Structures are given as structure tokens and as C-alpha cells.
Amino acid sequence: MDAAWPRCLERLEAELPADEVHTWLRPLQAEAHADGLTLYAPNAFVVDRVREHYLARIRELMVHFVGGPAPVAVAVGSIKRAEAAPAPAAGGSRPAAPPVEFAGNLDSHYTFDNFVEGRSNQLGRAAALQVAQNPGRAYNPLLLYGGSGLGKTHLMYAAGNLMRKNNPGMRVLYLRSEQFFSAMMKSLQDKSMDQFKRQFQQVDALLIDDIQFFAGKNTTQEEFFHTFNALFDGKQQIILTCDRYPREVENLETRLKTRLTWGLSVAIEPPDFETRAAIITAKAVERGVKIPDDVAYLIAKRMRSNVRDLEGALNTLAARSNFMAKPITAEFAQETLRDLLRAQQQAVSISNIQKTVADYYQLRMADLLSKRRTRSLARPRQMAMALSKELTEHSLPEIGDAFGGRDHTTVMHACKVMRELRELDGKLREDWDKLLRKLSE
Numbered sequence: 178m179d180a181a182w183p184r185c186l187e188r189l190e191a192e193l194p195a196d197e198v199h200t201w202l203r204p205l206q207a208e209a210h211a212d213g214l215t216l217y218a219p220n221a222f223v224v225d226r227v228r229e230h231y232l233a234r235i236r237e238l239m240v241h242f243v244g245g246p247a248p249v250a251v252a253v254g255s256i257k258r259a260e261a262a263p264a265p266a267a268g269g270s271r272p273a274a275p276p277v278e279f280a281g282n283l284d285s286h287y288t289f290d291n292f293v294e295g296r297s298n299q300l301g302r303a304a305a306l307q308v309a310q311n312p313g314r315a316y317n318p319l320l321l322y323g324g325s326g327l328g329k330t331h332l333m334y335a336a337g338n339l340m341r342k343n344n345p346g347m348r349v350l351y352l353r354s355e356q357f358f359s360a361m362m363k364s365l366q367d368k369s370m371d372q373f374k375r376q377f378q379q380v381d382a383l384l385i386d387d388i389q390f391f392a393g394k395n396t397t398q399e400e401f402f403h404t405f406n407a408l409f410d411g412k413q414q415i416i417l418t419c420d421r422y423p424r425e426v427e428n429l430e431t432r433l434k435t436r437l438t439w440g441l442s443v444a445i446e447p448p449d450f451e452t453r454a455a456i457i458t459a460k461a462v463e464r465g466v467k468i469p470d471d472v473a474y475l476i477a478k479r480m481r482s483n484v485r486d487l488e489g490a491l492n493t494l495a496a497r498s499n500f501m502a503k504p505i506t507a508e509f510a511q512e513t514l515r516d517l518l519r520a521q522q523q524a525v526s527i528s529n530i531q532k533t534v535a536d537y538y539q540l541r542m543a544d545l546l547s548k549r550r551t552r553s554l555a556r557p558r559q560m561a562m563a564l565s566k567e568l569t570e571h572s573l574p575e576i577g578d579a580f581g582g583r584d585h586t587t588v589m590h591a592c593k594v595m596r597e598l599r600e601l602d603g604k605l606r607e608d609w610d611k612l613l614r615k616l617s618e
């Protein structure tokens with residue numbers, strides 16, 4: 178049983194797109210026991226996905242490799258810690274590190290407790306938590322990717338902070354990619370590369386933010402590649418963030434791209450309405466700002482793409498309310514954020530969405546709205562329909578009407594297809610994020 182799972186995984190890697198294997202199958206932890214094999218997944222979301230899409234094939238392959246009955250179950254959880262090697266403890270077995278000279282380090286404010294969970298970030302949060310609870314063994318590297326201001330750095334800090342809390346002696350180093358780059362350049366100039374390398378070998382976890390910054394910087398990539406390998410071989414935890422799926426970053430060496438996605442890669446998507454409203458409310462409570470629900474809903478409804486912008490709106494409201502000694506009401510918010518909200522509202526009509534999508538895919542509007550069903554038209558059309566549902570308050574029948582008199586079930590289907598494809602297809606997810614951003618600017 179034990180030996181059959183890696184072979185099964187290998188076969189699935191040959192059969193399925195790499196993206197799917199990395200997102201859904203690699204994260205599974207397999208445990209063989211008397212009754213068969215249990216595959217542990219980080220949360221119920223992954224369990225459902227695996228059961229629905231892959232379990233039948235996994236069972237077939239297991240029977241094939243075991244050469245007899247091979248019951249397979251999927252459950253939420255992980256292999257018990259006691260069975261893994263102990264986590265690095267205070268003053269662990271690695272030699273004492275020289276003082277870390279880099280400027281950047283963890284910001285203790287960002288934790289799992291003040292991270293609001295929603296559909297868009299559920300998997301990323303669960304993965305970061307698992308890594309923090311089981312560093313070097315759960316998923317290595319963990320890569321969080323997605324657009325700007327969606328909480329990747331927050332999760333990375335949260336993981337680092339929790340690792341330190343659980344193991345106070347653990348050496349966790351957080352660096353922005355620019356800091357890695359400038360420290361390396363300085364070491365090259367000072368001819369102190371050996372020392373530079375040694376510092377990394379002696380950390381227990383390395384967190385590097387925004388690795389897309391390495392694109393086109395060949396020496397940095399080379400150095401990072403070696404650092405990565407040394408840490409990986411030493412079972413030191415690596416967590417990375419990137420603004421898109423690394424294989425889609427141009428001017429990044431192929432071998433590095435491959436390494437970066439060896440462990441678990443998770444997309445962080447723009448939050449949906451409920452999550453946006455919950456984030457505003459949570460941030461307001463954190464700052465001691467009184468904000469009624471209707472104001473939180475107003476901001477959440479109109480500002481869609483980016484959590485940083487939500488925080489900006491909240492800060493503006495808080496500052497003006499303080500300055501003018503007035504409470505934050507819906508009217509006060511409308512007035513204070515007028516220009517910001519108007520810009521958002523103007524951008525988002527169905528016809529605006531259709532035009533933006535047609536321009537993006539270089540199609541004529543007439544083709545986008547036509548009855549023709551070739552794939553090159555059908556996907557952008559589904560994209561435009563799903564965006565209309567996401568970004569406007571129009572009903573399904575109204576959206577159907579605006580797309581050349583289509584039935585509301587067609588729009589519903591388009592929304593479902595887009596939701597599924599965003600999880601499976603990196604390019605489509607990037608298109609979706611870019612269009613969302615364009616329409617919410």
C-alpha cells in the first residue's frame with residue numbers, strides 16, 4: 178500500500194495537467210493501515226474535490242499497483258505529528274546561526290486570527306496553517322500566488338508568526354525579494370558570498386515575498402536556486418509568494434519555475450461580497466472604528482478587486498469622521514467616498530463589461546453577442562456573463578437578455594463553468610483577475 182501511492186501519483190502526473198496535480202493531489206498525505214489507504218487533505222473543500230474528480234481513478238490505479246483489493250478513503254486531517262520527525266525546537270539541532278543581517282523580518286501584527294476566511298482564500302489559509310503547524314513536512318515549498326493586495330503576505334506572516342509561537346527558538350527569516358537581491362549584490366561586492374549562503378543554511382524557515390521580482394535577474398535566480406535546493410534538502414520550510422502562477426512569469430528560468438511548484442501552489446483570489454464585508458467589519462473593530470453594517474455593505478458592494486483598497490476606504494472614512502467629529506453613516510460614507518464610488522459604479526455596467534472583455538480578447542462586440550458557439554467565442558462570452566453576475570446587481574434573466582436574448586440557465590451555466598475553470602486553469606484565472614482589476618479600477 179505504502180509503496181503503491183507514490184506510483185499512483187506518478188501515473189496521475191502523467192495523465193493530468195500539472196496545475197491540477199499540484200493543487201489537489203500533491204497536498205494529500207497518504208497513510209496505509211490494516212483497512213487500506215487514507216488520503217488526508219487539508220480541508221473539506223479539497224476532500225470534496227478529490228472525491229468528485231479523482232477518487233475513482235485513484236482506486237483503479239491502487240488496485241492495479243497493489244495487485245488486489247485496495248480500499249481508499251479521503252478525509253480531512255494529517256498524519257499524526259508523533260509519526261513525523263519532531264519539529265525544530267528551541268536551539269534545535271542546526272548549528273547556532275550568526276546574527277541575521279537582513280533588514281526585513283516578520284511583522285507580528287499579521288496572524289491567522291485577524292485573517293478573514295472566505296471561499297477565495299480558504300485553501301491558502303488552510304495550507305499556510307498546516308505548514309506552520311508542521312514546518313518542513315506538510316508542503317514544501319508552499320507557494321501562494323494571486324493579484325496584489327489579496328492577503329498573500331498576511332498569510333505568510335501569519336505562518337511565520339505561528340511557527341515562532343509554537344517553537345520559540347525557531348529561526349524564521351522573512352525577506353522581500355528585493356531584500357534578497359540587494360543583500361546578494363552587496364555580498365558580491367564585498368566578496369562575502371560564503372557568509373551570505375551560510376545565513377540561509379542556518380534558518381529553519383525562509384519566507385520570500387513577491388518572487389516575480391527575480392524575473393530577468395539571472396545571477397539572483399542562480400543564487401536563489403542553490404539556496405532553495407540547500408534548504409529543501411535540509412527539510413527547512415520554504416514559503417513563497419508570487420503575483421501569478423510561476424510558470425507564467427516571463428524571464429524566470431525553467432528549472433526554477435519547476436522547483437517553485439514542487440510542493441503546494443495555491444491561488445488566492447479576489448474575495449467575494451460576503452468576505453469583503455466581513456473584512457471591512459473586522460478591520461473596523463481592530464482599529465476601534467464604529468462602522469454600521471449598511472456602510473460595510475456599501476463599500477463591499479462597490480469596491481471589488483483588492484483588500485488594500487477596502488482598507489484605504491475605511492482609513493479615509495475613519496480619518497474624516499475623526500477630523501469632523503461626525504459618526505460614520507451611509508450618507509457620510511457616500512459623501513466622503515463619492516469620487517471613489519462613482520468611478521467604480523461607472524465602470525461596471527453590462528455593456529462596459531462586454532466591451533472590456535471584447536477588447537481584451539480582441540473580438541468584435543457583434544461576435545461576442547452572436548449565437549455562434551465556437552470555443553474562441555464561447556469562453557469569452559461565458560467570461561463576460563460571469564463577470565456581469567459578479568460585478569453588477571442585474572438578475573440572471575437580465576444578463577441573458579443583454580447577451581442577445583439568452584436564457585437565464587445559460588448565464589447560470591456560464592457562472593458555474595467559470596468558477597470551475599478558475600480553479601483548474603491558470604491562464605483563465607489570470608484573465609479573470611486582470612479583467613476584474615480593469616473593471617474595478
Ligand SMILES: Nc1ncnc2c1ncn2[C@@H]1O[C@H](COP(=O)(O)OP(=O)(O)OP(=O)(O)O)[C@@H](O)[C@H]1O
Binds near residue numbers: 323485
Ligand atoms: N482575508 C483577509 N483578512 C484580513 N485582512 C486581509 C485579508 N486579505 C487581505 N488583507 C489585508 O489586506 C492588506 C493587503 O494584504 P497583503 O499585503 O497580504 O497583500 P498581498 O497579496 O501580499 O499583495 P502584494 O502582492 O501587493 O504584496 C493587508 O493589510 C492585509 O492584512
